[in-house]
Amino acid sequence: MARKSFNEKLNNSKDLPKIEFIGYDNKMAKRYGCGHMLIAAPIEYDEVMKRISKGKLITSDEIRAYLAKKHNADFTCQLTAGIFINIAANASQERENLGDKDLTPYWRTLKKHGELNEKYPGGIEQQRILLEMEGHEVITKGKRHFVIDYEKALYELK
Secondary structure, three states, X not given: XXXXXXXXXXXXXXXXXXXXXXXXXXXXXXXXXXXXXXXXOHHHHHHHHHOOOOOOEEEHHHHHHHXXXXXXXXXXXXXXXXXXXXXXXXXXXXXXXXXXXXXXXXXXXXXXXXXXXXXOOOHHHHHHHHXXXXXXXXXXXXXXXXXXXXXXXXOXXX
């Protein structure tokens, strides 16, 4: 069987979104907390990421909080959020490689504390270049890379 493209993965929501209750006796509670946890569809992350305009930034934590609120959940699954954000980034790169102009500006979505995402297409170097072209300054701390004063450029989700 042929491997699915990132765009096929992005547009295959299966039974998502869904909300799971995580109780105190659940192994996941230690890691994520207790309450109603949203597992959003991959396309929902892509839709939010597409809203971030040039010069603006967002973090994966802010997207997760927005989607949890939208679905009346207490929090969003961190693991699937990371996977689906990377699927959105790679799907955009696939579309660009095919000459499609409907791109997701994935480089504007940062990890916690304004950190760049090494799993994006082209890795840290490509994300750094794209961010610097939009006027952001990137610094290196050890092996990690961050946008300076990223908070000042945060997009406000409504």
